[in-house]
Amino acid sequence: xxxxVCTAEVSDSETRTIRRSGNRSLWLMxxxxxxxxxxxxxxxxxxxxxxxxxxxxxxxxxxxxxxxxTWEHPLGTDQLGRDLxxxxxxxxxxxxxxxxxxxxxxxxxxxxxxxxxxxxxxxxDTIISRVVDAQLALPFILLAxxxxxxxGRSLVVLVAVLAIISWAQYARVIRAEALSLRERPFILxxxxxxxxxxxxxxxxxxxxxxxxxxxxxxxxVGTMILAESALSFLGLGVVPPDISWxxxxxxxREFIKDAWWVVTFPGIAITSVVMSxxxxxxxxxxxxxxxxxxxx
Amino acid sequence: xxRRAGLAMxxxxxxxxxxxGAVITLLIxxxxxxxxxxxxxxxxxNILGEFATEEQVLEKQIxxxxxxxxxxxxxxxxxxxxxxxxGSSLRYSRPNWELILGRFPATIQLTVAGMLIATLIGLPxxxxxALKEGKVWDRISVxxxxxxxxxxxxxxxxxxxxxxAVAWGWLPAGLSGTWQHLVLPAVTLSVLPMARIARLTRxxxxxxxxxxxxxSARARGLKERTVVFTHAIRNAALPxxxxxxxxxxxxxxxxxxxxxxxAWPGLGTLATQAVQFRDFxxxxxxVIVGAITFVVINLTVDLLYGIIDPRIREQGS
Amino acid sequence: xxxxxxxxxxxxxxxxxxxxxxxxxxxxVAVDGVSLCIEAGEIVGLVGESGSGKTTLALATALLGRxxxxxxxxxxxxxxxxxxxxxxxxxxxxxxxxxDPHGSLDPRQTVRKGLSxxxxxxxxxxxxxxxxxxxxxxxxxxxxxDHLPHELSGGQAQRVSIARALLLRPSLLVADEPTSALDxxxxxxxxxxxxxxxxxxxxxxxxxxHDLSVVRNLCDRVYVMKDGRVxxxxxxxxxxxxxxxxxxxxxxxxxxxxxxDRSSIESPNGWREGPDSP
Ligand SMILES: Nc1ncnc2c1ncn2[C@@H]1O[C@H](COP(=O)(O)OP(=O)(O)O)[C@@H](O)[C@H]1O
Ligand SMILES: [Mg+2]
Numbered sequence: 001x002x003x004x005v006c007t008a009e010v011s012d013s014e015t016r017t018i019r020r021s022g023n024r025s026l027w028l029m030x031x032x033x034x035x036x037x038x039x040x041x042x043x044x045x046x047x048x049x050x051x052x053x054x055x056x057x058x059x060x061x062x063x064x065x066x067x068x069x070t071w072e073h074p075l076g077t078d079q080l081g082r083d084l085x086x087x088x089x090x091x092x093x094x095x096x097x098x099x100x101x102x103x104x105x106x107x108x109x110x111x112x113x114x115x116x117x118x119x120x121x122x123x124x125d126t127i128i129s130r131v132v133d134a135q136l137a138l139p140f141i142l143l144a145x146x147x148x149x150x151x152g153r154s155l156v157v158l159v160a161v162l163a164i165i166s167w168a169q170y171a172r173v174i175r176a177e178a179l180s181l182r183e184r185p186f187i188l189x190x191x192x193x194x195x196x197x198x199x200x201x202x203x204x205x206x207x208x209x210x211x212x213x214x215x216x217x218x219x220x221v222g223t224m225i226l227a228e229s230a231l232s233f234l235g236l237g238v239v240p241p242d243i244s245w246x247x248x249x250x251x252x253r254e255f256i257k258d259a260w261w262v263v264t265f266p267g268i269a270i271t272s273v274v275m276s277x278x279x280x281x282x283x284x285x286x287x288x289x290x291x292x293x294x295x296x
Numbered sequence: 297x298x299r300r301a302g303l304a305m306x307x308x309x310x311x312x313x314x315x316x317g318a319v320i321t322l323l324i325x326x327x328x329x330x331x332x333x334x335x336x337x338x339x340x341x342n343i344l345g346e347f348a349t350e351e352q353v354l355e356k357q358i359x360x361x362x363x364x365x366x367x368x369x370x371x372x373x374x375x376x377x378x379x380x381x382x383g384s385s386l387r388y389s390r391p392n393w394e395l396i397l398g399r400f401p402a403t404i405q406l407t408v409a410g411m412l413i414a415t416l417i418g419l420p421x422x423x424x425x426a427l428k429e430g431k432v433w434d435r436i437s438v439x440x441x442x443x444x445x446x447x448x449x450x451x452x453x454x455x456x457x458x459x460x461a462v463a464w465g466w467l468p469a470g471l472s473g474t475w476q477h478l479v480l481p482a483v484t485l486s487v488l489p490m491a492r493i494a495r496l497t498r499x500x501x502x503x504x505x506x507x508x509x510x511x512s513a514r515a516r517g518l519k520e521r522t523v524v525f526t527h528a529i530r531n532a533a534l535p536x537x538x539x540x541x542x543x544x545x546x547x548x549x550x551x552x553x554x555x556x557x558x559a560w561p562g563l564g565t566l567a568t569q570a571v572q573f574r575d576f577x578x579x580x581x582x583v584i585v586g587a588i589t590f591v592v593i594n595l596t597v598d599l600l601y602g603i604i605d606p607r608i609r610e611q612g613s
Numbered sequence: 614x615x616x617x618x619x620x621x622x623x624x625x626x627x628x629x630x631x632x633x634x635x636x637x638x639x640x641x642v643a644v645d646g647v648s649l650c651i652e653a654g655e656i657v658g659l660v661g662e663s664g665s666g667k668t669t670l671a672l673a674t675a676l677l678g679r680x681x682x683x684x685x686x687x688x689x690x691x692x693x694x695x696x697x698x699x700x701x702x703x704x705x706x707x708x709x710x711x712x713d714p715h716g717s718l719d720p721r722q723t724v725r726k727g728l729s730x731x732x733x734x735x736x737x738x739x740x741x742x743x744x745x746x747x748x749x750x751x752x753x754x755x756x757x758x759d760h761l762p763h764e765l766s767g768g769q770a771q772r773v774s775i776a777r778a779l780l781l782r783p784s785l786l787v788a789d790e791p792t793s794a795l796d797x798x799x800x801x802x803x804x805x806x807x808x809x810x811x812x813x814x815x816x817x818x819x820x821x822x823h824d825l826s827v828v829r830n831l832c833d834r835v836y837v838m839k840d841g842r843v844x845x846x847x848x849x850x851x852x853x854x855x856x857x858x859x860x861x862x863x864x865x866x867x868x869x870x871x872x873x874d875r876s877s878i879e880s881p882n883g884w885r886e887g888p889d890s891p
Contacts, residue, residue: 130320130321130324131324131328133317133321133324134321134322134323134324134325134328135325135328136545137321137322137325137545137587137590137591137594138325138328138329138545138583138586138587138590139545139548139549139552139586139587139590140545140549141548141549141552141553141567142548142549142552142567142582142583142586142587143328143329143332143583145552145567145571145579145582145583146329146332146333146579146580146583147332147333148571149333149570149571149574149576149579150333150334150576151333164332222445222446226446226448229448229451230448230449230450230549230553233448233450233553233556234552234553234556234568234571235568235571235572236571246448249448249450249451249454253454253557256454256457256458256462257462260458260462263451263454263458264455264458266451267447267448267451267454267455270447270448270451271443271446271447271448271451274445274446274447275442275443275446277446278442278445278446279442
């Protein structure tokens with residue numbers, strides 16, 4: 001399965017279309033995310049309500065632009081009377097932390113194993129590739145369910161599960177890149193002067209696939225946000241009172257008939273953030289695509 | 297007669313390594329699932345909750361066979377797999393395969409419907425986009441691809457319920473029975489594979505269109521339409537079929553949340569219920585069935601691949 | 614030259630690539646029983662069409678490729694099946710220059726950083742010369758030290774590759790089609806450089822090419838390879854004047870401007886003259 005052609009995810013024409021908008025798009029895509037990141041980091045210093053504060057008299061207040069909305073709760077309140085605006089922002093905090101932590105862990109392991117498999121080849125490659133294939137053969141939610149059911153829910157388990165889901169993707173892509181790099185004369189030349197495999201992998205292979213890792217990691221943050229929200233929505237992710245976007249959707253689901261806003265805003269947050277991340281990833285890819293630029 | 301035997305040989309030669317590979321993949325996947333779920337965790341404690349006494353936990357461990365050393369557990373797990381014994385549900389006290397078999401048709405129905413919708417919309421969208429690069433349809437397809445890959449499916453399902461069931465009352469919000477019940481969950485589930493199919497069709501077709509033989513076919517005076525339908529699409533089909541196979545896993549994962557949203561009585565709902573009741577044994581059985589399903593689908597795709605791609609067919613002879 | 618032991622001695626080298634997979638395809642015998650010898654200070658040519666096994670032989674010689682069977686010794690020391698530690702020590706004595714000049718340099722490393730990495734790998738062997746002096750030896754100035762490979766021309770990149778090879782004072786330089794990717798005018802310069810270095814650095818060279826005309830201007834002896842075997846060998850002049858194997862004749866026939874060449878070969882030392890001197 002690994003050998004099949006499925007790397008043609010971005011074609012020349014697509015890159016062209018993306019490139020047409022040029023470098024500008026890199027900033028254009030990055031800026032909203034940067035703003036959002038700042039907002040989320042600065043949340044405690046903003047004039048926001050306490051996201052955990054329950055007020056049963058103020059349950060399911062609609063957002064400001066509907067009848068009955070108040071400035072006190074611009075996006076309305078949820079089933080327990082908690083302020084939705086504050087919860088969306090604080091929820092983003094944890095969502096980001098989880099996704100980024102998972103991507104860091106997953107990318108370090110996946111990139112290392114992918115480089116080792118691609119550079120060393122032989123039995124070690126066979127083993128890593130087989131495990132990657134097998135990992136990708138397990139529907140990720142079922143795998144997550146299996147782990148979480150036996151390990152229990154906690155942030156550490158959640159990050160671990162997400163990292164386990166994501167490392168295989170890195171390993172697959174990076175292995176292919178390392179495989180093609182290892183045949184390049186400069187790597188042969190380094191072996192000819194007795195450079196050790198570790199040195200070659202860390203000092204020469206890695207810098208030359210750094211762009212790919214960056215692109216993958218960016219896109220993977222989006223994937224992890226989606227995965228986290230799905231798990232939290234199923235009650236397998238973040239444990240209340242911690243707030244994440246997926247958890248908010250799970251809570252609001254029962255009240256969908258009476259209060260559409262409770263399930264709408266966190267979903268808008270997820271979709272727009274993941275969309276920006278995907279756009280940024282594509283812009284980065286157009287810039288760093290190794291197939292486009294042979295040298296540098 | 298001889299030719300047919302030759303073809304059969306070629307086919308066996310093409311499929312045998314794939315079959316072996318699939319079995320190995322499956323074995324590793326199932327071992328992975330076992331070790332990820334068992335090592336360092338204590339399922340018994342988790343099933344009973346934190347207020348259970350030590351004796352209760354011990355009793356549960358014995359009941360589940362968790363008191364034995366890990367290699368022994370793994371041995372009996374493999375033994376179970378070899379005899380197609382999926383164990384019994386802790387909550388329903390019935391064989392897991394019976395429960396799974398009961399829910400399987402609903403999931404198949406949903407995923408097949410989702411895949412059909414995804415293909416029927418995604419494929420033409422990708423083709424039109426590749427033919428009219430930079431035009432309106434191209435932009436639409438790029439947006440659909442981006443959107444489909446960025447939206448949480450279960451949330452899209454909730455929004456569909458909000459609009460089509462709650463606000464307008466056109467379609468039922470959940471459960472199954474009539475075709476109307478199938479519409480919303482199937483459409484929801486189709487969005488992600490649709491996005492990927494559209495994107496990949498667009499890119500692989502525009503790549504093929506640029507290749508020289510297409511140019512030469514054109515130069516021979518063939519009509520544009522003939523070129524597209526006979527040469528280009530046939531060649532662009534390969535990666536698309538591949539991606540369809542790989543979507544099987546995505547589809548199964550998506551089915552879990554989408555079924556949960558629409559209370560669709562399939563495997564996904566069974567899995568989420570099993571989680572709620574901490575039905576460890578049932579969860580494990582569902583994971584096994586999910587992995588087998590994925591591997592079988594991918595084998596089928598490999599087979600299709602061999603049929604579509606003349607290069608692969610000819611390799612053996 | 615002296616009558617000391619040969620720099621490189623290859624005996625009955627065989628390299629077989631077995632095709633993996635279940636649908637059993639036949640093995641590829643890339644090098645099929647080749648014996649080859651290079652004396653100190655010699656420049657020896659290895660000529661053959663594409664796919665004849667030249668690169669496979671070069672890689673095996675440089676301890677970079679596989680060896681199925683046979684013996685390779687460097688200055689009398691066997692280099693097949695030795696310990697990693699000895700291999701590491703031996704590596705500096707044999708260096709390779711490849712065809713693709715840009716591909717031979719790490720795209721992300723400046724010339725200076727690349728050289729300092731080499732120095733750190735072989736601290737003992739590399740102190741004899743400064744970066745600037747080293748670049749001067751290959752006809753370059755030190756202002757190129759802080760350039761990245763893509764900022765160099767093909768010829769410059771190839772000079773850097775040669776400089777990197779020289780830094781470790783190898784006894785043998787294996788040059789695998791070092792000029793095939795370069796412009797004609799630059800080709801001549803690089804070949805001349807090899808000739809100079811043989812004199813100034815006392816390095817022996819195995820010069821590989823698919824083109825006999827590249828080899829004949831500077832090699833003392835030539836081996837002709839076809840389908841993994843050496844079909845003919847001899848002093849360059851003799852080989853060109855009276856080839857015995859039909860394949861060699863074919864290669865000679867392919868040399869452009871043959872008539873002029875033949876006269877220049879016959880004049881003493883005339884064939885050694887490079888097309889233009891820097
Ligand atoms: N890694 C390899 N695996 C399989 N076959 C190879 C490999 N490397 C080279 N070959 C085969 O060995 C033969 C000789 O190749 P090579 O040494 O590159 O020839 P040359 O350098 O003379 O063009 C060719 O037929 C080539 O296909
Ligand atoms: Mg070669």
